[in-house]
Structures are given as C-alpha cells and as structure tokens.
Amino acid sequence: LEQNYRSSARILGLANHLIANNPHVFAKRLWSDHGPGDRPRVLSCRNEDHEAERVVSEILNLRFTHGAPWGEIAILYRGNHQARPFEKTLREHSVPYFLSGGTSFFARTEVKDLMAYLRLLANPDDDAAFLRVVNTPRREIGPTTLEALAGYARGRGIGLLAASGELGLGEHLGERQRERLHTFTSLIQTFAQRAASAPTTALRALTDAIDYGIWLRENASSQAVADRRMSNVNELIDWLGALNKGDQPERTLNEMVSHLTLIDVMDRQEEAAGGDRVHLMTLHASKGLEFPHVFLVGMEEELLPHRTSIEEDTIEEERRLAYVGITRARQTLTFSLARRRKLYGELIRTEPSRFLAELPQDALERDDQREPDPAASRLRGLAHLANLRGILGQE
Known part of the structure; x- marks a missing residue:
C-alpha cells in the first residue's frame, strides 16, 4: 500500500x-x-x-x-x-490548453461581446459580429427588423452593417427601425475611424459610449457580479494593449483582430482535437x-x-x-x-x-x-x- x-x-x-x-x-x-x-x-x-x-x-x-x-x-x-x-x-x-472546472476567461459573455465589437470595427462585413452586438446593449432592434435587414442585404449582395445605412431599406422597414439601425451604424463608423490609429483606446472609449457597464448591471444578479464582469472587460482591453510590447509601434486594428481570430480558430481546433x-x-x-x-x-x-x-x-x-x-x-x-x-x-x-x-x-x-x-x-x-x-x- x-x-x-x-x-x-x-x-x-x-x-x-x-x-x-x-x-x-x-x-x-x-x-x-x-x-x-x-x-x-x-x-x-x-x-x-x-x-x-x-x-x-x-x-x-x-x-x-x-x-x-x-x-x-x-x-x-x-x-x-x-x-x-x-x-x-x-x-x-x-x-x-483545457480549463477544468470554471469558465474560461475568453469564453465569458462580456469578453466575447467586446471581441465582436473589435471585429466589427475592423471588418464592417463581419455579419456574425454585427448580429452579436447590434442589440448589446439593448437598442430595440428586434428579430423582425433583423430578418428584413438580412433579406435586403442578401438582395443587394452586401453586409448587414452596410445595408443598415442604405436609403433603399426604407421599402422594407419603418422609419423608427431604420433610425435605430442608422444610429448603430454611425456609432460603429465613428469608432472604426478612431480604432484605425489607436485600437485599444478606441475600444475603451466605445465601452463608455454605449454604457456597457450599466448594461452589465441591469443584467446581473448583483452589483458584485456586474463589477466582476466589468473587471473582465477592462482586463481584456488591458491585455490587448499589453500585446504591444517593447518599442514597437502599436499593433494595427487588423493585426489585433487577426490575433483574436487565431484564438477563435484554436478554440475550435482544441474542441475537435480533444486530448x-x-x-x-x-x-x-x-x-x-x-x-x-x-x-x-x-x-x-x-x-x-x-x-x-x-x-x-x-x-x-x-x-x-x-x-x-x-x-x-x-x-x-x-x-x-x-x-x-x-x-x-x-x-x-x-x-x-x-x-x-x-x-x-x-x-x-x-x-x-x-x-x-x-x-x-x-x-x-x-x-x-x-x-x-x-x-x-x-x-
């Protein structure tokens, strides 16, 4: 024994x-x-x-x-x-790696939200990122609106974000729905311009502009949970900034998104590969x-x-x-x-x-x-x- x-x-x-x-x-x-x-x-x-x-x-x-x-x-x-x-x-x-017990940092909802925003800032044709954040925080853009938008975008052969700002959308959606989509489109375009030169600074400013912390509090079971989730958001932004080590110029927006894409690919490969x-x-x-x-x-x-x-x-x-x-x-x-x-x-x-x-x-x-x-x-x-x-x- x-x-x-x-x-x-x-x-x-x-x-x-x-x-x-x-x-x-x-x-x-x-x-x-x-x-x-x-x-x-x-x-x-x-x-x-x-x-x-x-x-x-x-x-x-x-x-x-x-x-x-x-x-x-x-x-x-x-x-x-x-x-x-x-x-x-x-x-x-x-x-x-495999995290046993607990939720991986990069699998947390708030982290995925911010990563989707960053992807959309870099690539306006990323429809998956658009769909994840268009109503996060809530902007009263419902499933019916999104279905009509998707049908119009398919017919035009363009992405959802580009379709949101087109005049022709008026034939498919009412004025209130188009105004909400236009407001979201303007937000993304404004911060995409800022992110082109300073991605991490722009991403942090974006979280403030959309009151993401308030959104987390409204959807959390307690203030402590909301604070912990917002801490994850800040930690992600700090981590993205820390990728720019040494005396090298800050990574471009596209380079950061490529890094995040690699992370996503690794996740899916690891799930498939197993051990x-x-x-x-x-x-x-x-x-x-x-x-x-x-x-x-x-x-x-x-x-x-x-x-x-x-x-x-x-x-x-x-x-x-x-x-x-x-x-x-x-x-x-x-x-x-x-x-x-x-x-x-x-x-x-x-x-x-x-x-x-x-x-x-x-x-x-x-x-x-x-x-x-x-x-x-x-x-x-x-x-x-x-x-x-x-x-x-x-x-």
Whole structure:
C-alpha cells in the first residue's frame, strides 16, 4: 500500500517530508522504484504575470526541447481565479490548453461581446459580429427588423452593417427601425475611424459610449457580479494593449483582430482535437489524476495555505492539498510563487508558503539561489522560436 507507482523518488521524498507535519494515527511513507528523477524546482517571480510568463516558458522548453506532449503537462492552483494570467499567456504563445472546472476567461459573455465589437470595427462585413452586438446593449432592434435587414442585404449582395445605412431599406422597414439601425451604424463608423490609429483606446472609449457597464448591471444578479464582469472587460482591453510590447509601434486594428481570430480558430481546433492540451485545474480537481510534468503555482501564504484556513486554524487540510499536488507529478515538479500579487485591485507584497519551508531545502533547486545558465537560456529561446515556426506552419 505504500508503494507509489507514479512519482519519482525525489518527488515522493518531498511529499513525505511535507505530510509528516500532519498528525497521523498510522505513519505511512510512500516509496517508489522509478529512480531519483530530476530535482524539483522553485521559481520566484515578480508578480502573477511574470509567474505566468516563467511557467509558460518552461512549458515551451519541455515541448520543443524535450518533446513533451502538451497533454502531459499540468498547471495546478488553489483557486480558479489564479488561472487567468496563465490562460492569457498560453494564448499569446498559441499553446492549447483545457480549463477544468470554471469558465474560461475568453469564453465569458462580456469578453466575447467586446471581441465582436473589435471585429466589427475592423471588418464592417463581419455579419456574425454585427448580429452579436447590434442589440448589446439593448437598442430595440428586434428579430423582425433583423430578418428584413438580412433579406435586403442578401438582395443587394452586401453586409448587414452596410445595408443598415442604405436609403433603399426604407421599402422594407419603418422609419423608427431604420433610425435605430442608422444610429448603430454611425456609432460603429465613428469608432472604426478612431480604432484605425489607436485600437485599444478606441475600444475603451466605445465601452463608455454605449454604457456597457450599466448594461452589465441591469443584467446581473448583483452589483458584485456586474463589477466582476466589468473587471473582465477592462482586463481584456488591458491585455490587448499589453500585446504591444517593447518599442514597437502599436499593433494595427487588423493585426489585433487577426490575433483574436487565431484564438477563435484554436478554440475550435482544441474542441475537435480533444486530448493534447495543457491541463489547468485546481488542486481539488486534480485528485486521482497524474501527469509527467506538474507546475504547482501560487505557493504563497493566503493562497496555499488559503487565508480562511489560516484564520480558522485548519492548516492540516491545506497541507494535504499541497501533498496531493506534489504527488500528481511523475517526472518533473516545479513550484512557483510571486513576490507581489494583485488583490482587490491593489498590488500587495506576499510571503512564501510555509509549506515550501517545510520541504527539505537541499532537495530543491531554487532559481534565486543559483547563477544564470546561458546555455539553458539559449535552449529556452530556441524553444520559443520553434513554437513560432509551428504557428506559422514552417516546421
């Protein structure tokens, strides 16, 4: 019963040291005949965004330097909210992933709304985007109006947005319906001109112009839910702005839309392809599973162990969760933590998890206690290059 058929000896050694801090009626020490394996690592990062960048860089290295399939890699965390920066960074690098439990950031209604607005600003002939946002927020443009508009547009061989502004539409719709469509058309045309030179600024101004925050409040079950959804909108716009890194000029509107289109294509391909995707899940959801390569992220006080467990003095259950996370790994295990993390809109200084201190320190490889390895950095650079070539179909 004590033999573990999954993990390497070093990983089991960490697990045994950790769980020994919990009282046991019968002491049990897992053992393995898989050999010592690689030393588990600890990545110390500046903040949660840097943590996501470091982890995804390690994932790319596993994939393109060591040939690890995406599906053999897992990112484990204490709470679902921790997934967001990893989702965004994985998408930036076109890494397929599967979010277990919870709703993906890019699948949220408000995020899809804003992405549709951006697509329509870039391409007035995008009828799918038009239909998604023409009545969001509500503009009293009903199904009958849209059916008549679609019939007219088909007859003219033009898109719905272009048809909305044509005089000939008067033969099919009344004045009030045409006025509402014209108002929407004027809105899109105005912001399309602004977005041509400053897409992210224009998109943010558009959300203000259409009172999207008020729309969210009117359709939310509480103010807290509305605030959370508006926070997602602001985070999407911030993310789009962050795509313009370094000294390069801001991406054009069409370049941003192409990036969003790639995300949409990846989503559909991943749904069709199924298994070969990086797994993102909570520690609770990971029970009973195993992965060759595990990243146990957010190793900080008030995350793991969770703040509630500290206040209620139920640390033992949190230690068991950390034990579960460690023993999910078969070959490699990497811990990560952020020195600062955004909490309730404020960047706070964090403390490393007490569980890291309970592990045998000589069994860990810490990135903040060793000299930089130029060869390893070069390999990671080559892994990123290989990933880029794969995206462009040049492999």
